[in-house]
Amino acid sequence: MRISMRKAAAALVLALGATGAAAQQQPQGDAPPAEVGVVTLSRQDVPRVVTIPGRAVAYQSVEVRPRVDGVIEEILYSPGRPLNVGDPLFRIDDASYRAQVAADEAELATAEANLPVAESDYNRAQQLAGRGYTEAEVESARAALAEARATLDAAQAALDFSRTQLGWTTITSPIDGRAEVAATSVGNLVSAAQSDALTTIVRTDPIYVDMVEPSARRLSVRQQIESGQLTMNGDLAATLTLENGTVYHGSGTLVTPGNTVSTTTGTFSMRFSFENPDHVILPGMFLRGDxxxxxxxxxxxxxxxASRDNSGLLTVYLAAEDGTAQQVTLRDEGSHDNAWIVTEGLEDGDRLIVDGLKSLQDGQEVRPVAVTIDEDGVTRDAAPAAEGDDGSAADADAAAED
Structure with missing residues (x-):
């Protein structure tokens, strides 16, 4: 009995060994194709939008300086309040200028009184020429009359200038805008030749935004227009994104496209004008323009x-007709929404792999499944299989798990 049990155990060991050897000798089957989600590509009209940085610049900016000498008597404006052209800003002591106006008015009155006398002398000398007045006396009377007229003109000009200087003692705003805090105070002596401004007035409605664009991109856009790939839609329009990510409500119009390229950065500056009634955009702000x-x-x-390689090119995978994944390198022309714009390297009907890219390799066998991508970037089956009401799908899943 003991011998029989030993023989049975030996036979079992031999049988198991034979089975293992047979399993090792049996070739394993090939791995099944990887299931990947694909979308079918087609050429379409895409808005050509470029996003570039910009900086706000005041529409007008004026540094206010005095045009006459004197002591500041009064500051007539409130910083930050809106100003119109001609609104008073500062008043300078005008006593000496009023005195000069009075003196020039007296000079003018004297010249006006002397002119009729000179005219009368010349007329009399001209009538009595050769009958008591020599030719020299007539010429002298003519010269005296001319001098009297010149004196009158000079007196009038001096009075006009003195009145102008008197007007300059009240400094007014040359533009519409808002003034900064005064850089001087009442009692300070100012002069017409000083370099320091009394205040600065800035107009921010409308406002300029200077956007910087690489010159290489400008050449690319020109080439696309000439080749017919790009169709212009009239004048250029721009929208802004503020520093906090908020999209500005208005759109801008092109003021100048830029005529020179920087020798250090290889860029040129385009200036756009934006309406800014609420003064949301302030000079100096950094913005992003589309x-x-x-x-x-x-x-x-x-x-x-898509992924980018070290050279900046896009790398994508296409589902080829032979059932394999084909790696393709593309050059993009910018972006639109959540997609790259590609003009070359693809054909209508190409199936782009958008799901199942992890560990995917060039030439790997794949099984394409049509999918769609929603606004949140989530892929969904384009035509999901309908599950039966009898629970067969659940049974199938359970059987697969078993």
């Missing part, structure tokens, strides 16, 4: 389906 150039015939490649 400029709509036109429309371009291109493919939209979802950003989630």
């Amino acid at each position: 400029i709509t150039i036109g429309t371009i015939r291109a493919f939209l490649v979802p950003q989630r389906a």
Whole structure:
């Protein structure tokens, strides 16, 4: 009995060994194709929008300085309040200028009184020439009359200038805008030749925004227009994104496209004008501008389906007709929403792999499944299989788990 049990155990060991050897000799089957989500690409009209940095610049900015000498008697404005052209800002002591006006008025009155006398002398000398007045005396009377007229003109000019200087003792705003805090105070002596401004007035409605663009991109856009890929939509328009990420409500119009390229940065500056009634944009702010150039015939490649290499090119995978994943390198022309704009390297009907990219390799066998991408970037089956009401799908899943 003991011998029989030993023989049975030995036979079992031999059987198991044979089974293991057979399993090792049996070739394993190939791995199944990887399931990937794909979207079918087609060329379409895409807005050509470029995003570039910008900086706000005041529409008008004036440094106010005195035009006459004197002591500041009064500051006539409130900092930050709106000003119109001609609103008074400062008053300078005008006593000496009023005295000069009075003196010039007296000079003018004297000249006006002397002119009729000179005219009468000349007329009399001209009538009595050769009958008591020599030719020299007539010429002298003519010269005296001319001098009297010149004296009158000089007196009038001096009075006009002195009155102008008297008017300059009240410094007014040359533009509409808002003034900064005064850089002087009542009692300070100012002069017409000083370099320090009394205050600065800035107009911010409308306001300029200077946007900086690489010159290489400008050449690329010009080439696309000439080739017919890009269609212009009239004048350039721009929208702004503020420093806190808020999109500004108004759109800007182009003032100047820029005529020179910086020798240090290789960029040129475009100036846009924006309405700014609420003074939300202030000079010096850094902004982001989106400029709509036109429309371009291109493919939209979802950003989630592409990666960039060290040279800045896009790398994507296409589901080829032979059932493999094909790696393709593309050059983009910017972005639109959550997609890259691509004009070359793709064809209508290409199936772009957007899901299942992890560990995917070039040439790997794949099983494409049509999907869609919603606004949140989530992929969903384009035509999901309907599950039966009898629970067969749940049973199938349970069987698969078993």
